[in-house]
Amino acid sequence: MRILLLCSSYNGLTQRVWTELREDGHHLDVRLAHDEAAIRKAVETTRPDLVLCPFLKERVPEDVWRGQRVVVIHPGPLGDRGPSSIDWAITDAEPVWGVTALQAVEEMDAGPIWGHRTFPMPAEPPRKSAVYNGPVADAAVELAREVVAKAQDPAFEPQPAESFGDAVIGRLRPTMKQTDRVFSWEDPTDHVLRRVRAGDGAPGVRSELAGVALSVFDAHRGSATPGAPGSIALRRHGALLVRTGDGAVWIGHARIPGGVKLPAATVLGGALEGALDEVPESLERPTGPSDGYREISYRRVGPDGCVGVVRADLYNGAMSASQGHRVAAALRHAAAQDTKVLVFEGGEIFSNGIHLNVAEGRPDATVESWRNINAINDVCRELLTCTSQLVVTAVGGPAGAGGVMMALGADTVLLRRGAVLNPHYRNMGLTGSEYWTYALPRRVGMADAVRFTRDCLPVGAAEALRTGLVDEVLEGDRTAFDEQVVEHAVRLATGDGYAAALAAKQAAREADELRRPLETYRVQELAEMSRDMFDDRFGYARLRHEFVAKAKDTSFDDPTIARSVREATAEVEAPPVVAEIAG
Structure with a gap:
């Protein structure tokens, strides 16, 4: 079936629908719907059997929905x-x-119904992105398949919503404004959490901290400390513990009007002087109890604690230089333990590589980018060179660019079905690092390595498994995935084949090192990246700024996704492909 995906942005959900329906054998085109003229042009150009809109903010013109x-x-x-x-x-x-x-x-949102799904909401206030990327995305993909099947049935007719009786539980609600989101720091913690998490990602919630007007994001429940509501009790790296009416919340990120969303402590800067009336810094360690906010943690699970799990739950999957140093330290700590298997897992988003916002927020953005890529390289090196244990990466959420390459440093890569991978850098004007010229070809072969990094296309679970990009795809929601990962790791640690597998891993690493030292891949990649960043040969500075500023997306105005992505960076020279770098 010929299907047009009409969307406001080629976001994660649209990418997932695209990968899933392509696997089903359908022909898909993608177009961005900036205005009515763009929508009409998209339909006229592609002549689809069905127009499917997984993420559309714009109104569809009457002549389009009447004729299609x-x-x-x-x-x-x-x-x-x-x-x-x-x-x-x-x-x-x-x-x-x-x-x-x-x-x-x-x-x-008032038309006849083609299908619907419901799911329970968690009692703990969820982050908006967690709902959208989790149960909403899972249900949306199911519905996309159902719609395509019904569209091929000549007898199917959609039914008005009122015909579904008691199943109709929604109603018309207005656009939420800041006046609907407002809270006071004197409010209960649950109330504050709900308000901030409902606006997380965008637009945030306007508030005030240390006398500075800002929007707050990334809220986590914290431990109560004596003091006035709204005062700042502690700082943990970039996050701030703010007292509420009955406890406290950690605020991880903030943004001043017209500014860049950054770690909250960075945004406040000098305003923090004198605002911290207790311990100025709460040190985060790879072990120990959590009080509701801990980006990086380590725990032992399984019989006799045979599996060590390092979790890096980083906001939006971006890893800054300082976070990279801390993750690398946590991995070194884990590798030094008497465990048999090391599991490395991410948060809602596994990883998207360097923290573009932090780089953009610095006066030395290029130098910060350089520090950042080197810190992430250190993380990758810890994964690649851990030969005392078997290493598993658990990709429970989407991953992009260096985040994908980071995951490939493990012996076993487990992927949650529904997590989309984008193993390329070109849309940011970079050739990439993270030892990808070593890790990617050894998994998928040179031909697919070139294809993945050249075409700038998302990779779904089926293709990732088929090509060897991942070793196993696990079903279920995020909780079920995390449980299955631990079960898998325990089986590895307690199985009869553990000793042989570890010995084979050690022998392979030694052989690879003799053939070509691992650090030479890093040196060669960074030589190219230095030109990308400091010479700006492919437009990295502009692309980084447009990404952080949320500039209007102009991709996919041409007939195919691959061509559309290339068109988005048409003003820059095509970067070297993997074959040229990897040799």
Whole structure:
């Protein structure tokens, strides 16, 4: 079937629908819907059998939806309408939420129904991105397949929402404004968490800390400390512990008006002087109890603690230079323990490589980028050179660029079905590092390594498994995935073949080192990256700035995704491909 994905942005959900439906054998085109003229041009150019809109903010023109089957996937249950669906669901502590596939009509989100799903919402206030990238995305992909199947059935007719009776649990809600999000630091912790997490990612919630007006993001429950609500009790790296009416919350990120979203302590800067009335810094260690906010942690699981798990739960999957140093230290700590298997896992997003916001927020953005890539290289080296244990990476959420290459440093890569990989750097004007010229070809071969890094296309679970990019794909939600990862690691640690597997790993690493020392890959990659960053030969500075500033996405205005991605960077020379770097 010929399907047009019409979207406001080629976001993670759209990429996932694209990869899944392609695996089903359908022909897909992607176009961005900036305005009515763009929508009309997209339909006229592609002449699809079905227009599917997994992420669409714009209204579909009447002449398009009257002349073409246009189905919108809306992140709300039957009857829900409006652009702030998930924000309201979190704010109002809805116990059940859902996703609905409906036909486009004059009124947005009001058309007849093609299908719907519901799911329970967690009692603990969830982050908006966790809901969207988790149960909403899972349900949306199921609905996309259902819509495609129904579109091929000549007898199918979508039904009005009112015909579903008691299943209609949603209603029309307005766009959520800052006045709807407002909170006081004197409010209970749960109230503050809900407000901040409902606005996480964008637009945040306006507030004030240390006398500075800002928007806050990335809230985590903290331990209560005596003091006035709104005062700052502790600083842990970039996060600040702020007292509430009945406890405290950690605020990980913030943004001043017109500024860049950065770690909260960085945003406040000098305003923190005198604002911390207790211990100025709470040191984070790879072991020890958590009080609700710990980016990097280590725990032992399994019989006799045979498996060590390092978790790097980094906001939006971005790893700054300082975070990279801390993750590398945690991995060294884990490798020194008397465990048999080391598991490295990420948070909601596994990793997207360097922290572009932190780099952009520095006056020496290029130098900070250089520090950043070197710190992440150190993380990759710890994974690649750990020969005292078997190493497993658990990719439970999406990964991109250096984050994908980082995962490949393990002996076994486990992927949660639904997590999309983007193993390329070109959309940011970089040739890449993270030992990728060693790790990628040894897994997938030179031909696929060139294809993955050249074409700038997302890779779904089926293709990742088929090509050897990952070793196993696990089903279920994130909780089920994490449990299966531990079970897998315990089986490795306690199985009869453990000693032989470890010996084979050690022999292979020694042979690879004799053939070509590992550090030569890093040196050669960084030689290219130095030109990317300091000479700016492929437009890294501009692309980084546009990404951080959330500049309008102009990708996918041409017939194929590959060509569209190239068009987005058409003003820059094509970077060397993997074959030229890896030799």
